[in-house]
Amino acid sequence: MDKLLEALKNKVDQAEIYRRRARTIPIEFRSGKLESLKSKETEGIALRVIAKGRLGFSTTTDVADPSVLSNAAIAAAAFGEEAGFSFSDDDPAPRDDVYDKEIADVSEEALVALGKNVIGKLRDADTQVDINLSLTKTIQTVAIKNTSGLNVEEERTHISLSAEIGKTSKGDIFVLFDEQEVRAMSELDPDRLVKHIVDFLRYGKKIVSVESKKLPVVFTPNGTIALLLPLMVGFNGKSVYMGTSPLKGRIGEMAFDPRFSLTDDGTVQHGPRSSAFDDEGTSSSRTRLVSQGTIEGFTYDLWTAALAKAAPTGNGYKGGLLGGGGFRTPPNIGVSNMLVSAGDADEKEIISSIKEGLLVESVLGLGQGNLASGEFSNNVAVAFKIEDGKIVGRVKNTMISGNSYELLKDNLIALGKDATWALGAVNTPAIAVGGVNVIGQ
C-alpha cells in the first residue's frame, strides 16, 4: 500500500487506498443436518483517485501488482466527475470492542457442536419442524491510507447465527426466522433465539382470519423493519440532497410523535455495525436524526457532505443502504447502527391494551412500496391476530400498508420498554401504531 501511494503522489492530486482482507467460515445445516463447511479467504484493494480535480475508481484482487489498478483508476478519472471534496484527514481513535479473541479462536468443530446444540433444543420443543441453520464466523482487516495523511487499520470480528424453522401441514407452511449478529462470542444467546421461535410456533398453531379494515399493529423488534426502512432512505443525506426525501428542508420541524427519537450510531458498544471508522476513514459518530419528535439531522459520506455543505457523519460505506459491498464498490451513504428510543410500556401490556389488531413479526416484500414517499405495503410473513388483548392465532395472506411518516407522527400508540437488536443493524423496542390498512381475506 505504501509503495502504491508513494507512486501515485506524483501522478494525481489525491489518492485513497482501501484494502480488505477477510476470512469467513460459513457453516450450513439443512433440514437439521450439517450440509457443508467452507473456508473463504478473500483479499482485494480499491483505489479512488482525484486527478486534475476529477474522481476515478478501480478495484483489483491482484495485490502483488497494483499497477493495473493505478492505471485503471487514473484512466477513469480522466472522464470522472469534479470531486469537490478531499479524502479524510481524520484521526479515528482505536476501539477495543470490535475484535474478540474468542471469536477469532473458536474452531470449526466448536461451531458445528454449537449448531447441533441449537438444533437439538428446537427439536425438543417441536419434533415436526424443518430446521435450516447457519453459523458464520468472520474475521476481517480493513486498512485505509490516503494522501491526506490518513493511515488506519482495524481488525473486526463477527459471528452470526440464524435459524429458519418451517412447519408444513396440509395446505399450510409456517416459516419463522430469527437471527443474531454479535461482535463477541459471549454475546451470542442461542437460548433467546430458541425461546423466540418456540413462543411464536405456539402462537401460530391456530390460523384465524382478519377482515379488511384499519387496525392497530404492534410491530415486534424484528417486524419494525417494515416501518423503519422508509426512514433509512429518508434520512439518507443523499436522498435529502437529491430532493427525493420528503424530509428535505425540514430540520427543526416537529415531524414525529414527541415520544419518538431516532439515532444513527456507529459508536455503540459492541454494535453489530460499530467500527472506529467508516469505509472512507471518517471516525464513526453518533448522529441524532429525530430528537423527541423533531428532525435534527441526516447521515453523510464525504462527497455528499461537501455537496450539501454539511459535516460528514461517518456513514460512507461500501455497498448499498446496509453496506456489505466488500472492497468492490465506491463508498456511498449507508446506515451504521440505527437506534430507536425505548418507551415505558411492556410489550405484553401493549398487546393487552388492544381490542382488535395485529402483532407483526416479519413481512414479505420489503421495499416494494413507494419508499421515497414513506410508504410500505407488505404481505405479512409472520403475524398474529390480537383480540381483546390476547393473541388468538396466526393470520395468513394478509397485507398491511401505510405511510411510516404519518403513522409515527399522528398514530403512535406506544413504544416498548425493551429495545433489542434486530436484523444486525437496528436496536429497537416493539412499536405500536394505529390506523394501519389491513387487507384480509
Next chain:
Amino acid sequence: MKDQLRKAIAGSDADYTEIRIEQEARSQVLFRKDKLENIEGSNEQGGIVRALKDGGWGIAAFNDVSDLPAKVKEATRMARLVAASIDEPVGLANVAPTQQVAAAELARDFRSVPLEEKKKLAEEYNRILLDYDKRIVSTNTRYTDSFRTVTFANSEETFIVQEVPDITLLLVAVASDGSQNIQQGFESLGEAAGYEYVLNRQQEAHDAAKRAIDLLSAKSVSGGKYTVILDPSLAGVFIHEAFGHFCEADFLFKNEQLKKVMKLGSRFGNDDLNVVDDEYIPGLRGNVPFDDEGTPRGKTYLIKSGILNSVLHSRETAKKMGAAPTGNARAISYEYEPIVRMTNTYIEAGHQTMKQMLSEIDHGLYAVRAYGGQTMFEQFTFSAAYAYEIEHGELGEMLRDVVLTGNVFETLRSIDGIGDDLTMYGGSGGCGKGGQFPLPVTDGAPHIKIRNVTVGGK
C-alpha cells in the same frame, strides 16, 4: 492453467475434487441526477475448490490462486469435519466427462470500447431522463459490463473453459410534485451481448421519464380482490419467483413434507399451462452451455399440460432423488459453491390474444412490470411498477401502489387465460438465493389472466 488444475486435483486425497477459477474484467458508469457518481474499470481473479470426502462437502474459496494444492487440502480438511458428523453421505449422479472451450461471440466486444464512450452514452440517456420534465428530481442511470472467463476442472477428467459476457443498462427517473408524492419510472435491460445492445435506447429513457411523471397523477388502487392480467414481464417474474424457486431440488430434497407438496404428477394448473426452464439460449443473460458442475444444460418442463413434470437438479440432488442432473447447478462467482438455480424460466405461449382476455373482464386490473417482490414458500408478494383499470373489457385509468399477493398454488390454478405473445426479459438485476446475488437470469411469459388476486392498496 490446465496443468496447474490437473496437478492440484491429482494430488487430492478426496473422493471427488473440483476447481473453478475465474477472471473477470468489468466496468461501470453510474449517474445520479447530474452527477457522475462512479466511473470504473476493474479486474478480479479468484477460485474455489469443492471436495467430497467420505460423503461430506468441504469448500475453500480464495483470491490467491498461486498455491492450489494448499486450497485442495483446506477443502478436504473441511470435508472430513463434515463427514465426521453426518449420517447420510452425499453422492453425485453421473455426468459424462467432457473437454470443451466455449468462447463468447460478441458483435461488438465491450472490452474494446473506451470508457469515455460508455460515459458519453450513459450521459446522453441520463440527460433525456433529466430534461423530460422539470418535475424529474433525480435519476439513476447505470451502465455495467462484465466479461468472465470461467475455467472448471474436476477429478473425473472434465475440463471446461467458458466465457460469460454480461451487459446491463438501468434507467430510472424519479419525479416529485413538490409534496410528499414521489414516483419513479424505470427501464431495466440486460443480455449476454456486446456493446451494440445498449445503443439506441433513447426511447426507453423517454418512456421511463414519462412513466415517472404520469405516476404523479395516477390514482392509488383500492385494495381488494380482482381479476388481473399480468403483462409478460410481471408474469415472468411471478413464474420465476413464486413457482420456480419451489422447483429447485436443493430446497426439497431433504424435506419430506415439502417433497410431498411437490410430488411429480400432481396437478398444478389447467391443461394449457406449460412452464419451462430452458437452459441454454445463446444471447440471454448468464447463458453458457455448461453449468458450474460441468453438466450440459438442457430443456426442462417443470409443468406440462398443468401437471408437475420435473424439478431442477444439481448432481447431488439428482442422485438423492433418483433423477438425472438437469444442468442447474450455478454459482454467481468464484466466491460461492454451485447451488440449484434457474436459467431461462417461462410460461409457454397459449392461444388467446390480449384483446380476447380483456373482453372477458368486466372489472379488473392490468398490472405491468415488477418493481419488487418476495416469496416465502407458498406465499408471494409483488408490486407492479404501474397498472391500469379494466372496465367493461377496456383499459382505463393508470393506477399506482399496486401490490399483488397470494398463495402460489391457488394462483397457478386460477390462471384462466394464457396469451399468444411470449416475451423474454433479462433485466439489469438478477436473482438472489442463499446469499448469492445477483445471478443473471431471464424470465418470460405471455400475457396471463388470473382470477381472484388479492391486491393491496391504500
